[in-house]
Structures are given as C-alpha cells and as structure tokens.
Amino acid sequence: MSPTHSGSQEEFVPASQTELSRFMTDNTAAAQKQIFPVGGRTSLSVCCPASQSGTLICTSQLNRVIDYPVRDMTITVEAGMRLDQLNEIVSAEGQRLPIDVPQSNRATVGGVIATNTCGPRRFSYGTIRDYVIGISAIDGKGNLFKSGGRVVKNVAGYDLSKMLVGSLGTLAVISQVSLNLRPKPETMSMVWFAFDSFQNADRALEAIVTSGTRPTAVEYCNSKAARQIAAESRSELPSEHQVVCVCFEGPANVVNWQADQIREEWKTFSPLSSQIVGAEKATKLYNAFTEYQTSSDDPVTLKAVLLPSQMMKFVEAASQLNIAVQAHAADGIVFGHLPDSASSLEDVQQILQQLQKAISPQTGHLTIYQCESEWAESLPLFCSAPSGWALMQQLKNALDPDQLLNAQRFSELVEA
Amino acid sequence: MVDSTNQTITQEAPPLDELKSGSPPFTSLVQQLTQVVGQANILYNADELLVYECDGYIVDKSAPDIVIFPTSTEQVSKIVKLCNQFNVPFLARGAGTSLSGGCLPIGGGVMIVLTKMKQILEINLRDRYAIVEPGMVNLHLTNALKGTGYHYAPDPSSQGSCTIGGNIATNSGGPHTLKYGVTTNHVLGLEAVLPDGSIIELGGPTAETPGYDLHGLYVGNEGTFGICTKAIVRITRDPESHRTMLAVFQTIADATRAISAIIAAGIIPSALEMMDHGIIQAVEEAFHFGFPLDAGAVLLIEVDGLEIALDEEVRQILEICESCNVREIQRADTPEERQLIWKSRKQAFGAIGRLSPSYCTQDGVVPRTRLPEILEFIEATSKKYNMRIVNVFHAGDGNVHPILLFDERDQEQIQKVLEASEEILEKCLELGGSVTGEHGIGVEKINFMSRIFNETDLDTMETVRDIFNPRQICSRDKVLPQHQSDEKAGVVQSHPARRAPH
Numbered sequence: 001m002s003p004t005h006s007g008s009q010e011e012f013v014p015a016s017q018t019e020l021s022r023f024m025t026d027n028t029a030a031a032q033k034q035i036f037p038v039g040g041r042t043s044l045s046v047c048c049p050a051s052q053s054g055t056l057i058c059t060s061q062l063n064r065v066i067d068y069p070v071r072d073m074t075i076t077v078e079a080g081m082r083l084d085q086l087n088e089i090v091s092a093e094g095q096r097l098p099i100d101v102p103q104s105n106r107a108t109v110g111g112v113i114a115t116n117t118c119g120p121r122r123f124s125y126g127t128i129r130d131y132v133i134g135i136s137a138i139d140g141k142g143n144l145f146k147s148g149g150r151v152v153k154n155v156a157g158y159d160l161s162k163m164l165v166g167s168l169g170t171l172a173v174i175s176q177v178s179l180n181l182r183p184k185p186e187t188m189s190m191v192w193f194a195f196d197s198f199q200n201a202d203r204a205l206e207a208i209v210t211s212g213t214r215p216t217a218v219e220y221c222n223s224k225a226a227r228q229i230a231a232e233s234r235s236e237l238p239s240e241h242q243v244v245c246v247c248f249e250g251p252a253n254v255v256n257w258q259a260d261q262i263r264e265e266w267k268t269f270s271p272l273s274s275q276i277v278g279a280e281k282a283t284k285l286y287n288a289f290t291e292y293q294t295s296s297d298d299p300v301t302l303k304a305v306l307l308p309s310q311m312m313k314f315v316e317a318a319s320q321l322n323i324a325v326q327a328h329a330a331d332g333i334v335f336g337h338l339p340d341s342a343s344s345l346e347d348v349q350q351i352l353q354q355l356q357k358a359i360s361p362q363t364g365h366l367t368i369y370q371c372e373s374e375w376a377e378s379l380p381l382f383c384s385a386p387s388g389w390a391l392m393q394q395l396k397n398a399l400d401p402d403q404l405l406n407a408q409r410f411s412e413l414v415e416a
Numbered sequence: 417m418v419d420s421t422n423q424t425i426t427q428e429a430p431p432l433d434e435l436k437s438g439s440p441p442f443t444s445l446v447q448q449l450t451q452v453v454g455q456a457n458i459l460y461n462a463d464e465l466l467v468y469e470c471d472g473y474i475v476d477k478s479a480p481d482i483v484i485f486p487t488s489t490e491q492v493s494k495i496v497k498l499c500n501q502f503n504v505p506f507l508a509r510g511a512g513t514s515l516s517g518g519c520l521p522i523g524g525g526v527m528i529v530l531t532k533m534k535q536i537l538e539i540n541l542r543d544r545y546a547i548v549e550p551g552m553v554n555l556h557l558t559n560a561l562k563g564t565g566y567h568y569a570p571d572p573s574s575q576g577s578c579t580i581g582g583n584i585a586t587n588s589g590g591p592h593t594l595k596y597g598v599t600t601n602h603v604l605g606l607e608a609v610l611p612d613g614s615i616i617e618l619g620g621p622t623a624e625t626p627g628y629d630l631h632g633l634y635v636g637n638e639g640t641f642g643i644c645t646k647a648i649v650r651i652t653r654d655p656e657s658h659r660t661m662l663a664v665f666q667t668i669a670d671a672t673r674a675i676s677a678i679i680a681a682g683i684i685p686s687a688l689e690m691m692d693h694g695i696i697q698a699v700e701e702a703f704h705f706g707f708p709l710d711a712g713a714v715l716l717i718e719v720d721g722l723e724i725a726l727d728e729e730v731r732q733i734l735e736i737c738e739s740c741n742v743r744e745i746q747r748a749d750t751p752e753e754r755q756l757i758w759k760s761r762k763q764a765f766g767a768i769g770r771l772s773p774s775y776c777t778q779d780g781v782v783p784r785t786r787l788p789e790i791l792e793f794i795e796a797t798s799k800k801y802n803m804r805i806v807n808v809f810h811a812g813d814g815n816v817h818p819i820l821l822f823d824e825r826d827q828e829q830i831q832k833v834l835e836a837s838e839e840i841l842e843k844c845l846e847l848g849g850s851v852t853g854e855h856g857i858g859v860e861k862i863n864f865m866s867r868i869f870n871e872t873d874l875d876t877m878e879t880v881r882d883i884f885n886p887r888q889i890c891s892r893d894k895v896l897p898q899h900q901s902d903e904k905a906g907v908v909q910s911h912p913a914r915r916a917p918h
Contacts, residue, residue: 071680072783072814094682116624129632130601145876146869151781153813153853155587155636156861156868157895158877159600162632171628183682209541210565214653214722254725305624309542331623332543364622386627387617394883395628399876 009036011056017078017136017144017175020057024173025142027055028402035140035404037169039111040082042103042294045370046115046168052408057173059110065089066176067150074133076150076178079110095181098125100290110174116166119290120217120247123330125182128165134178135161139171140400150178163395170410171399185249188216190282191259192245193271194238198319201242202312204269205329208246211265213258217247219289220311220329222319225337229326232295233288235281241272244329247286292326293369298337300348300371300379302355306332306364317358321351335369345375352379437462437481445502449484449526452494457485457532468527471512471519472574473860475776475830478520480527487532489607489615489645496643497613499526500889507891508643510551510579513572515777516858518586518638522893528643530581536560537646545604545621546651550581550644557649566651569596572854573762581644587636589854591687591761594812595720596652598854600635607646608634611890621648633880638856639891641884655686655720659730660748660757663715663737664708668692671713672787674740675811678717679784681736683729685812689716689761692791694771694806695819702767705760711743715811716761764808765819771804772821776833779855780844784814793843794818801836803829815853816844842867857895865897 014020027033034054038044059080066076070093077086083097083104090096100119101107107117113135118127134148137160147160164174195201201220208218221229221243230237237243248258259276266274277285293301302323304314311332318325323336342348352366359366368379386392396403396410437460450458459465460482469479481504486492499506505525512519521527533549536557540546541564548557554575557568571590572578578588584606589598596602605619619631634641665671671690678685691699691714700707707714715737719729737745748754768775782790791807794816798805809817818840822829841851841864851857851864865874878896882888 069783069785071676071785073679074783116629122623126597126601129629130597139876143872143876145873147873147877149848149850149868151783151814151849151853153589153593153598153781153810153815154850155598155854155856156850156852157857157865157873158880159587159633159636160876160880162600162629162635163880165629165632166624167628183684206542209544212656212722251725251728253728254722257724258722305622307540307543307622309540333623365626367626386625387620388630389627391616391618391630391883392628395630395880398879398883 009054009056011058013058013061015061017062017138020062020173020175021138021142021144023057024138024140027404028141032402032404034407035173036406037110037114037173039080039108039114040103040106042107043111043115043117045373059108062175070095073181074150074152074178075181076134076176077109078176079108079113079174081109083107083109083112090181091184094184096184097131097179098182099128099131102291102294109177109179113165113174113177114167114169119293120219120286120328122328123218124214124216129162131180132161132165132177133180135164135174136176137164137172137174140402140405144175148178152180168409169406170396171405173405186251187255187279188247188249188282188286189255189259189279190245190247190277190285191262191274192237192243192277193266193274194241194243195269196241196272198242198312198316200269200271201244204244204266204271205308205312207265207269208330211262213246213248213262213265215246215258215262215330216249217286217328218330219245219247220315220327222315222325224319224322224324225292225326228324229285229288229292232291233284235277235285235288237285238273245285245289247282289326293335298340299375300338300342301369302334302336302338302366303369304334304336304355304359304364304366306334306359308332310359310363314355314358314364317355321354323351332364345378348375348379441502442481445498445504446482448498449482449495452491452498453484453486457487459483468509468512468521468529471509471514471517473515473517473520473776473858474774474824475833476517476520476859478522478524480521481524483527483529485529485532489609492528492609492643492645493613493615495526495528496609496611500613503889505889505892508581508585508639510582511553511574511577513574513578513582514586514858515779515855516852516860518856518858518894520859522859530579530643533645534579539564539651540621541566541651543621544651545648547621547646547648548580549646550579550584552580554578554580554583561651565654567654568602568649569652570599570602573765576762580647580649584635584644584647585637585639586854586856589810589813589815591689591810594688594810595684595686600632602650602652603631603635603647604650605631605648606634606644608642608644610642611885611887615645619648636856637881637884638858638895640881640894642890657723657726658686658718658720658754659726660716660718660754661730661733662746662757663717664711664743664745665713665715666741666743667712668791669788670741671715672791672811674715674737674742675787676785677736677740678733679812681732683719683732685717685733686720687716687718688810688812690714690807690809690811691716691761691764692807694804695764695767695808698767698771698806699760699764702770703760703763705756707760708743716757761808768806768819768821771806772823774822774824776820776822776837777855778816778818778820778837778840779852780816780818780841780849781853782814782816782844782847782849784812786847786849787811787814787816789847790816790840790843794840797836797839801832803832803836805836810853813853814849859894862893862895862897865895
C-alpha cells in the first residue's frame with residue numbers, strides 16, 4: 001500500500017499538549033496549513049485520504065504515563081503512547097487493555113481512538129469507546145478541551161470522547177486519555193472448525209447465540225483467507241475450506257471445559273474437522289487474525305459491517321468474486337482483500353457494485369477500508385450516506401471551521 | 417403563563433408572559449396540541465400539573481404549564497414544532513425518577529411525557545439487539561426477554577419504574593454496571609426528534625455505522641439534545657449461574673478494604689454494593705430481612721458467569737473477606753434467597769421514608785481506593801451539620817450515594833442539605849473523582865460544572881449542544897451553566913409554600 005501523505009509535508013513533533021495547542025492556534029491565526037495528526041503511522045491509508053500538502057503532527061513525544069493508580073485499574077497516558085508500551089506497563093500488574101490492534105508495536109493510543117481500531121475480541125470486550133473514561137484534545141482552532149475524568153463512572157457533562165472515537169482526526173488532535181483496564185486472564189485457547197458449505201458455517205455461527213460457552217472471539221475466514229492466515233501464523237489451519245475459530249479466555253479449567261463443550265455442540269453442524277489449539281499456538285493464530293485487516297499488499301481492502309444474520313450472504317458473494325474474506329463473525333464485521341485480478345479502477349468499481357447487491361441499507365454498509373491513494377478520490381469511500389450526516393457536517397464546521405484537520409478524509413464522506 | 421420572577425436563571429427566555437394561562441395564545445396552543453394527541457392526552461389545569469413539578473430531586477420545584485402524552489414519533493415532532501412556533505420551552509420526561517432535577521421544567525412550558533410510548537418494536541436474538549420506544553420501563557424489557565437466554569444489562573435501582581429513554585438521557589448506571597458497563601455501552605442507535613422538530617436516526621443495529629459516533633455523543637445529554645423516540649439497545653446473554661453473598665463487617669473501613677482487595681485480585685464481580693449501618697437499620701425495619709443491626713457495613717457481592725468458574729471465584733472472595741475481618745457471610749443458595757437479598761438493596765431507598773420526611777440522595781464518585789476517605793468525610797459532615805446521613809452505594813465503581821435525611825418543612829434544614837451536599841461533592845473532586853456517576857448534572861449540580869471543567873471545556877460542550885439545540889428551547893438551563901463566571905446557576909424553589917407530607 002503506498003503511503004497516503006505523499007504531498008509536500010513538514011513535520012511538527014510537540015513535546016507537550018500545551019505546545020501542540022499553541023501550534024494549532026498559531027496555525028489557525030496565520031498559516032492555515034492543512035494538519036494531519038499521525039501516531040504510529042499504521043493507519044494512514046485507512047479510509048483512503050487523498051494526498052495533500054500540509055503539516056504532519058507527530059505525537060511520538062507525547063508518550064508519558066500521567067497517572068497509574070494500579071488498584072483502581074485505570075491509567076492516564078499521553079496519546080502518543082504505543083499500545084505495546086501501554087500493555088507492557090499494565091501487564092506487569094496483571095492488567096490489560098483488551099483491544100486487539102494490528103501493528104501494536106507501532107500503533108498509538110490516540111491513533112487507535114481516532115480510527116476506532118479493534119479486532120476479534122470486540123465480541124466480548126467491546127471497542128476502545130468502552131474504555132475511554134476521559135479525554136483531552138485540541139480542536140482545529142487550537143482549543144485544548146477535555147471531557148470525562150479519571151474515575152470509571154462519571155456522567156458530568158457531555159461525553160465528547162464518543163465524538164472523537166472513529167473521527168479519523170478530523171475534529172481534534174487527541175492529546176491525553178484516561179482508560180479503564182481489565183484483569184489479564186490466566187490463559188486462552190482456540191478451537192477451529194472446517195466447513196465445506198456456507199450454510200453449515202452460518203448455522204454454527206447462529207448457534208453461538210445459545211451456546212453453553214461464552215467465547216471471547218469468533219472468527220471466520222474463507223479458504224483463501226485461511227491459507228494466508230495459516231501461512232502468516234505458521235499454523236495448521238485447514239486451508240482448503242472455510243474456517244470458524246472460537247476463542248476462549250479465563251482460568252485453565254474453564255477454558256478447557258468450553259473448548260470441549262463447543263466441539264460437542266457443533267457436531268450437529270457437520271464440520272469436516274475440528275481441533276483445539278493450545279495457548280501458545282492460539283496466540284500466534286489470534287495475532288494473525290488481528291493483523292489481517294491491514295496485512296495485505298492488495299490494492300483494495302473492503303470493510304463491510306453487517307448484521308451477523310446477514311453476514312454469510314455477503315461472504316458468499318465476496319468469495320464467488322475471489323475475494324479473501326476474514327470476519328469478526330459474531331459482530332458481522334468483514335474485511336475483504338480484493339484479488340490481484342482487480343487491477344484497474346473499473347474492475348474494483350464493478351466488484352463493489354456486485355457486492356453492494358448483497359447488502360441492504362437496513363442490514364449493513366460497505367466501505368473502502370484501504371486503497372491505492374491514486375484511486376481514493378474515485379472510489380465511493382462510504383457506499384451509503386451515513387444517517388445524521390447534516391449534524392456531522394455541523395460538528396466538523398464548529399470544531400474545525402477552517403477545515404484544517406484531515407479535511408479530505410471527512411469530505412470524502414460527502415461524496416457518498 | 418409562568419411567573420418567572422422566582423427563577424434565578426437569567427438566560428434570555430422566550431416571551432412566556434404572552435402565553436399566560438387563559439390568554440389567547442395559550443388557548444390556541446392548547447387547542448392545536450389537543451388536535452395532535454387528543455383530549456385524553458393533555459393536561460393544563462393547575463392541580464393536575466402539580467404532579468409534574470419535580471422529579472426525584474425534590475429540593476427545586478417548578479410546574480409545567482402543559483403536560484402532553486404523545487403516542488408516536490410523529491406526534492412528538494408535531495408537538496415540538498408547535499412549541500417552536502409559539503416560542504415555548506419544552507422538555508421530555510419519562511417516569512420522573514431523575515435524582516438531579518433533569519425533569520424540572522424551569523420556566524414552565526410544555527412537558528412531553530413519553531410513558532405512553534412503551535412498545536417493544538423488535539427483539540432480534542441472533543443479532544443481539546432490541547428496538548424499543550423510550551417510555552419502555554427498563555425492567556419490562558428484561559421481563560419480556562425472560563426465557564430467551566438474554567437480558568438488558570443496565571439495571572438502575574429504579575429499574576422497576578425508570579424508562580429506557582430516561583436511562584439514555586442520563587447514561588444511567590446500576591449495580592451490575594460494574595461488570596457490564598453503563599447505558600452507553602448498550603446503546604447501538606436511536607431515533608430522536610431534534611429541538612426543531614425534525615426526526616433523525618443515529619447509529620443503527622449493526623456493530624458500527626459510518627461517520628461520527630453521534631449516538632454515543634447523544635447518550636447522557638440529559639435531554640438537552642432533543643427527545644429520544646426510539647432506542648436500539650444491545651441485549652446481553654444471561655449468565656449461566658450466579659453466586660450471591662452478604663458479607664457483614666464490623667466497620668466500614670474493613671468493608672472498603674475488602675472492596676479494593678477484590679478488584680485488585682483481578683476479580684470483577686457482577687455487583688459489589690455497600691450498605692452502611694444507617695441504611696441496614698432502615699431496611700431491616702421496613703422489610704425484616706434479618707440483617708444484623710449492630711453491623712458497621714454489609715457488602716452485597718455477586719459473581720456470575722459459567723457455573724464451572726464460580727466456586728473458585730467465591731473461594732477467592734471469601735478468602736479476601738476473611739483477611740479483612742469479615743464477621744459473617746450469608747450466602748443465597750436458592751433463587752428466592754438471591755431475590756430477597758437484591759430486594760433489600762433495590763428497595764433501600766423506599767425504606768428511607770421510615771427515617772425521615774424528606775431525603776436528598778447524592779451521587780459522588782471517587783477512585784475505588786479512596787472510598788475510606790470519602791466515607792470518613794461523609795461521617796464528619798453528618799456530625800458537623802447534625803444531620804443524619806446514610807449510605808447505600810455501588811462500591812465497586814467508587815460511586816457513593818450518601819443519603820441526607822431532612823425535613824423539607826424546615827428552610828434551615830434545606831439550606832444545611834445544600835451545604836453538606838456541596839462539601840461532600842467538593843471532597844469527591846478533591847479525591848480525584850466526580851460529582852455524578854449516574855444521576856446527571858441536571859439543575860442540581862450545574863454550579864459544579866465550572867469547577868470540574870475550565871472555560872474552554874465548557875465552551876466546547878456548549879458548541880456541541882448548540883448544534884443540536886441552537887435556541888436552547890429544549891430542556892433549557894440544564895447541564896451547562898448559563899454564564900461560566902456565575903458562581904451559582906441553580907433555581908430556587910418555585911413553590912416555596914409546598915411541603916412534603918408527614
């Protein structure tokens with residue numbers, strides 16, 4: 001994937017949020033340069049912003065722990081802290097932030113919030129929006145504002161953190177965050193099942209609703225994606241078939257009981273084979289599932305968010321178009337890497353049209369998650385207009401009246 | 417229409433005087449509203465309106481001029497448009513269980529009561545959501561889900577009467593939010609009538625929707641962003657099993673040490689509630705559960721999950737309690753016993769009526785580890801003001817609910833309540849906490865906003881509110897102080913002659 005910010009760009013690396021705020025204020029007053037906030041630069045291609053000249057604001061020096069009251073299970077950090085660094089600190093205390101993030105050695109807390117990045121574990125733990133209890137950010141005018149606080153329960157004032165989660169740096173630059181943490185589980189394991197029909201895989205996924213187990217993640221991949229994930233993780237996935245992996249976490253006896261239980265329950269759906277994967281190999285496989293959304297060199301990655309009950313219809317359509325598909329299946333979130341044969345813009349547009357037929361506005365939506373920057377302006381980034389679009393525009397205009405913050409990422413939405 | 421002379425709010429208000437009861441504009445508004453909802457769904461006689469002059473926060477009172485009961489989103493939209501046309505303020509009300517004056521109709525106006533919009537529109541187990549109207553009583557959704565293996569997780573203590581629309585307005589919590597999260601974690605989308613009368617959908621039943629998370633921003637707006645007319649909520653798997661215990665401690669200090677130690681051990685109970693000596697006595701007197709009357713504090717501890725996991729969790733909890741000098745532990749071995757224990761907790765507020773003619777429930781939050789300090793401070797405050805204060809609260813979240821007992825007939829006592837509450841909440845802030853964990857700012861705590869947030873923070877919140885509610889005609893004078901420099905922007909009693917019954 002080619003880098004996105006390829007225009008003529010300078011870089012500013014603030015040492016504090018005050019310094020950042022001052023820079024933003026000055027920029028609004030005078031230079032009016034386009035601002036591109038960047039954390040670990042792992043998601044610059046996400047949602048396909050077009051290349052543009054301006055200033056990169058790099059949060060790499062905003063990486064300190066502000067406060068970590070261990071027994072309260074909360075932590076306040078600067079937004080440029082890397083996920084691995086955060087997890088290393090809290091892991092020493094038997095805690096964790098249960099959000100799966102690709103390239104977690106580079107991705108930053110602020111970046112994860114701005115992109116609302118998540119992975120397989122969202123089925124049981126939710127996303128970063130559920131863990132942010134306080135936030136500070138600097139809007140397009142240079143105003144440093146905060147909402148929330150450092151306690152796990154707090155409804156004083158409006159929850160502005162929700163507004164910033166997933167806003168792609170278009171409303172403000174996130175500078176500091178307070179997070180709720182969870183205990184680290186004792187162990188994990190995974191059970192994979194191979195299916196030769198979409199129908200059987202779907203019936204098994206439906207049975208999660210009433211299973212006696214409580215999975216932490218339920219991942220699906222078609223055979224093409226299974227081959228790639230198996231190679232990446234050096235795991236023995238049945239790469240000629242569709243695969244559903246069910247993951248469990250907790251005390252060892254509880255995890256083992258659930259692994260046996262799900263195999264027993266799913267016999268009725270005629271899996272071709274199944275296997276329990278122990279903690280060490282399961283971790284590798286799990287990481288491959290987490291990384292898959294950004295791992296491809298293919299020119300276009302799609303993201304579809306569907307009702308789980310409607311997901312398999314989309315997956316079947318995508319598979320017939322030779323798209324490698326991975327899904328956080330119990331949440332209906334699908335990532336698809338287009339095949340090499342989709343080498344022209346016209347090919348991609350044709351595929352999109354066909355996939356769109358498998359989605360109704362009531363049951364889901366399709367987005368271009370990543371693509372070659374030269375195609376970004378031509379592809380329908382969001383294939384259906386978001387509800388509340390007028391309010392979103394007003395929000396953008398109020399917090400960034402000069403349209404300086406990642407403006408093109410947001411304006412791409414308008415074209416929907 | 418409204419005598420605004422006894423309001424301390426100085427914000428520019430619509431010209432209400434033109435709409436005094438019996439005036440031609442008032443009569444015209446009533447006629448047009450009646451056409452929208454029918455005669456049976458509108459009240460405007462003074463004696464009928466008194467019921468709506470306050471919510472669970474009884475220190476301030478202000479009656480609306482018209483109360484209206486719509487039965488559909490379209491009706492709500494038409495009502496709101498009429499209010500705009502007549503330049504009359506309006507606000508939504510559910511069951512009126514707000515404890516911070518969120519339903520207080522400052523300056524009068526039209527109160528839109530949503531209790532007749534209470535249908536379940538859809539339950540989808542496979543996709544784990546339900547769509548409900550805002551007047552749906554919280555517990556009724558869980559009751560409707562019984563037998564499906566699912567429930568609606570947010571469970572405020574008032575869940576038997578509070579509405580889901582009200583829960584969304586205040587981002588309510590409850591005992592089980594320690595493990596399952598507060599309302600915002602369970603709202604996938606919503607439909608709302610904006611303050612200009614337009615109807616909008618935010619979010620949706622899928623796990624994500626494109627663009628900004630406006631439904632997340634909407635939750636907890638305390639009615640100032642418009643009127644929620646439909647909610648898409650996540651439904652949660654029932655745990656396979658529970659273990660519920662009452663741990664009796666001689667002192668509050670021992671109980672709070674146990675709370676902190678349980679969380680620190682990596683155990684997240686589904687509930688961890690504390691009742692102090694005062695509340696134990698009130699509950700025992702009212703319901704005769706058999707609580708030891710000489711105990712300093714009782715912890716209600718519940719863990720849930722897979723049956724295979726629970727005994728070990730219970731063993732660890734018992735060990736921790738033992739190390740914190742627990743006096744005895746009572747276990748609920750049957751569903752009936754569990755229900756009884758929970759009844760004691762959820763009806764604790766009802767038992768307060770036996771202790772005092774009036775009470776004011778506070779809603780401070782401190783980091784869990786600072787609970788001993790805030791409880792000591794509350795005790796000292798009780799002595800300082802010679803006022804009885806009892807405590808029943810969500811200890812696992814650090815969310816304290818000191819209940820200040822007083823007599824509303826005595827103006828001096830009211831003043832003491834306000835001062836004592838203020839000192840307790842100030843202390844919560846000093847300890848790194850907040851002044852509200854689940855009740856909201858409402859009108860009660862509006863003067864704290866400028867102490868929690870600086871001018872830029874409040875400006876940003878105001879900017880966001882004005883996008884939804886530019887004329888501030890909807891639920892005005894709530895959440896944000898009118899002028900940030902104002903030391904106090906509350907309301908005085910609009911009806912000082914009214915007193916609580918004996």
